[in-house]
Each structure stands twice: as structure tokens, then as C-alpha cells.
Amino acid sequence: MKRNDILIIHGTDYKEMAKKILTAADVASDIGDRGKRVALKPNLVTASDPSRGATTHAELLDGTLEYLKENGFTNVVVMEGSWVGDNTQSAYRLAGYDRVLKKHGVPFIDLQRDSYHEYDAAGIPINVCDQAAAVEYMINMPVLKGHCQTVVTCALKNAKGQIPNKEKRRFHTMGLHKPIAHLNTVVRNDFILVDNICGDLDFEEGGNPVVMNRVLGFKDPVLCDSYVCDSMGYSIQDVPYIPLAEKLGVGSSDLTKANIIMLNEAAEGMGRFHMTRRVQQLASYVDAKDACSACYGSLIYALDRLNDEGLLRKKSSLICIGQGYQGKEGGKIGIGRCTAGCEKNLMGCPPKAVDIAAFLRENWD
Ligand code: SF4
Structure with missing residues (x-):
């Protein structure tokens, strides 16, 4: 897999999806020596069931551990440190990791309890936990979701779990963006397996999960987070740590040079999820007929951007979306190639939130 590749898979069998992404990326060859210390770093920010949109699904850990076992890797651990104020051990149990790790005989390292040392992170001294620093291949497993302070969070910010609590507090006093970018100059990001199943709005x-039912694979954390911005309808300028990390040489934000590899087509349906009231309010502007979750979720993110801009209240026509519109004429405005018969239509399968938001700003009345 090249650094500009982006792997995407849709569906609801999350464990198999993780395995397929790792296989397509040939992570086993990328790791090389079977004795290397390999770590999985999920997002266990808080004690919360993954269906609420905050934490990495246990099925992705299950698929990744099975893949590593089948490929002969024996020195594997899972590590994380929750945010200050939450207990990593409770988060670990609530997310269902205890059962998965027991099944694979893999240890869990609570980084909140680890020792640490200071590193020069491109001019800023930052403490990193010793067990994280000793890893030889890091599989970063963030959740693609919104964030009240940094707008989005995914690969780059997930590295914050590798620092001690006192450093997390200092990051907040420093405004988060600069220290997050600098931290990524000293931590490993060998492969990024993104949980884009139902990240929060x-x-x-x-608390407000947006169902996308996707798993993504990246080699470059800056490219990953830039793609996340597009997927949620933001610009990377809205998230200052992304261009700053690029400036520090962590990766590239140039999506025009990205090579998107779809391992399958978007799948219809929402799986086992239900919409919260807040997501339902955004969905009230939509007339969906058999919409794929990735298409529908992208539209919800786009409508949330329009809501931020105060553009929702003036709208009257419902937005058509979904496979039920295929080959049919009618409807004022439609999203995705299935709604090509609408008076106004944005093609794509699925289109990205950033493009949907731009299209609706211009064409929706
Ligand atoms: S355009 Fe149609 S087939 Fe493609 S993702 Fe959207 S609903 Fe699914």
C-alpha cells in the first residue's frame, strides 16, 4: 500500500471488513519480522458503548487480532489511556474489549498507569508513555467523529492516548492544535484503520452517532484527517492541527493526489442503529428511499454544516436520496447517482459531505 492510497470498505460485518482492509493493504508484509512488537491503539476516550459514536468497535479489534494471528505475529498488545476523568479499565470492559482480548490471549496495557519519558517533538518537549514508545509497529484505530474543540478527530488526535494524564492537561492549556501536531512527529502511525461505522456528529x-457503516485504511495520518474533513463537510483550515502537522513533515493533506480504492460498493440500510432526536431533526429535510448508509450519513453531515451556517430553516423541498430513486424521474433535488432523475442532482456513489454541502448551498431552495 502506498502513502497516498485510501482503502474503503462498506458493510455491517465489521470484523471481516477489518480483515479485508488489512489484507488489501498487506499489513503483514509492511510489518515484516513476525517477532516485532505490534500494538493496536483504539479510541477508548470514555466509558461508552461504541454504538454511541465515541469508541472503536470491538469487532475491529477482533478482526485485526485474528489477521495478525493468522499471519504469524505473536508479540501483539492492545494499548490505550482514556481521557482525564475516565477510567481506562471501565471503558475497556464497556466497549467489550475484555472478551475479545481474552479470546486471542492478547494483553491490554492501560497507558494511564504507564511510566513516561520526555521527547523533543519538533521543538516542543512532550512526554510519551514508555510502552507506547517501545512499539515497533503501531496500528492506530481511531473513530471518525466530530469534536467540540478541534471540530473533527481521527488519526492525529488519537495519538493523545499515548501520553500521560498530566500531559493531556497541559495539551488543553496549550490549545490542543499545536501540541497534537507536534506529538505526531514522535509517535508511530504505521497503519491507520479507521472506525467510520457510526462516529458522533x-x-x-x-451521543449522536451518524451511521456510515464504513471502515477505512490509510498509511498517512495527515491524509486520513484531511479525508475526514471532506467526509464531514469541513475544510482542513477548520482544523489547524492538520496543516500544522503537514508543515512539520508528518504527511500530506493533498487529496487531489490520493488514490481511492473502494473494496466494495456502498451497502443499503442502517444495520442495527437508530437515529437520535438530533439526527432525526436533520433527517427531516430528507426523503430517503433505500439509501445506503454511507450516502445517507454524508448527507446528514452536510445538513449539519448548513445548520451551523443558519441555512436550514429557509428550505422547503425535501432532498431525495437512495436506491429507490434509481431510473425514476421527478423530485426537485437529489443526492447521489441514484437520483439522476431529479431536477437538480449531485452525482457520486456516495458523494462526500463537503461536495453535498457545496451543492446544497447553491441549488437547494
Ligand atoms: S448513490 Fe445510490 S447506490 Fe450510491 S451510495 Fe448513494 S444510495 Fe447507495
Whole structure:
């Protein structure tokens, strides 16, 4: 897999989706030596069931651990440190990791309890936990979601779990963006497996999940977070740590050079999820007929951007979306190639939130 590749898979069998992404990326060859210390770093920011949109699904850990076992890796651990104020051990149990790790015989390292040392992170001294620093191949497993302070959070910010609590507090006093960018000059990001199953609309701790039913794979954390901005209808300028990390040489934000590899087509349906009232309010502007979750979720993110701009109240026509519109004429405005028969239509399968938001600003009345 090249650094500009972006792997995408849709569906609801999350464990198999994780395995397929790792296989397509040939992570086993990328790791090389079977004795290397490999770590999985999920997002366990808070004690919360992954269906609420804050934490990495246990099925992704299950698929990744099975893949590593099948490929002969024996020195594997899972590590994380929750945010200050939450207990990593409780978060670990609530997310269902205890069962998965027991099944695979893999240890869990609570980084909140680890020792640490200071590193020069491109001119800023930052303490990093010793167990994280000793890893030889890091599989970063963030959740794609919104964040009340940094707007979005994914690969770059997930590295914050590798620092001690006192450093997390200092990051907040420093305004988060600069220290997050600098931290990524000293931590490993060998492969990024993104949980884009149902990340939250705008809060790190979840509560308003937006169902996308996707898993993504990246080699470059800056490219990953830039793609996340597009997926949620933001610009990277809205998230200052992304261009700053690029400036520090962590990766590239140039999505025009990205090579998007779809391992399958978007799948219809929402799986086992239900919409919260807040998501339902955004969905009240939509007339969906058999919409794929990735398409529908992208539209919800786009409508949330329009809501931020105060553009929702003036709208009257419902937005058509979904496979039920395929080959049919009618409807004022439609999103996705299935709604090509609408008077106004944005093609794509699925289109990205940033493009949907731009299209609706111009064409929706
Ligand atoms: S355009 Fe149609 S097929 Fe493609 S993702 Fe959207 S609803 Fe699914």
C-alpha cells in the first residue's frame, strides 16, 4: 500500500471488513519480522458503548487480532489511556474489549498507569508513555467523529492516548492544535484503520452517532484527517492541527493526489442503529428511499454544516436520496447517482459531505 492510497470498505460485518482492509493493504508484509512488537491503539476516550459514536468497535479489534494471528505475529498488545476523568479499565470492559482480548490471549496495557519519558517533538518537549514508545509497529484505530474543540478527530488526535494524564492537561492549556501536531512527529502511525461505522456528529464522547457503516485504511495520518474533513463537510483550515502537522513533515493533506480504492460498493440500510432526536431533526429535510448508509450519513453531515451556517430553516423541498430513486424521474433535488432523475442532482456513489454541502448551498431552495 502506498502513502497516498485510501482503502474503503462498506458493510455491517465489521470484523471481516477489518480483515479485508488489512489484507488489501498487506499489513503483514509492511510489518515484516513476525517477532516485532505490534500494538493496536483504539479510541477508548470514555466509558461508552461504541454504538454511541465515541469508541472503536470491538469487532475491529477482533478482526485485526485474528489477521495478525493468522499471519504469524505473536508479540501483539492492545494499548490505550482514556481521557482525564475516565477510567481506562471501565471503558475497556464497556466497549467489550475484555472478551475479545481474552479470546486471542492478547494483553491490554492501560497507558494511564504507564511510566513516561520526555521527547523533543519538533521543538516542543512532550512526554510519551514508555510502552507506547517501545512499539515497533503501531496500528492506530481511531473513530471518525466530530469534536467540540478541534471540530473533527481521527488519526492525529488519537495519538493523545499515548501520553500521560498530566500531559493531556497541559495539551488543553496549550490549545490542543499545536501540541497534537507536534506529538505526531514522535509517535508511530504505521497503519491507520479507521472506525467510520457510526462516529458522533460533533462530540468526542458520543451521543449522536451518524451511521456510515464504513471502515477505512490509510498509511498517512495527515491524509486520513484531511479525508475526514471532506467526509464531514469541513475544510482542513477548520482544523489547524492538520496543516500544522503537514508543515512539520508528518504527511500530506493533498487529496487531489490520493488514490481511492473502494473494496466494495456502498451497502443499503442502517444495520442495527437508530437515529437520535438530533439526527432525526436533520433527517427531516430528507426523503430517503433505500439509501445506503454511507450516502445517507454524508448527507446528514452536510445538513449539519448548513445548520451551523443558519441555512436550514429557509428550505422547503425535501432532498431525495437512495436506491429507490434509481431510473425514476421527478423530485426537485437529489443526492447521489441514484437520483439522476431529479431536477437538480449531485452525482457520486456516495458523494462526500463537503461536495453535498457545496451543492446544497447553491441549488437547494
Ligand atoms: S448513490 Fe445510490 S447506490 Fe450510491 S451510495 Fe448513494 S444510495 Fe447507495
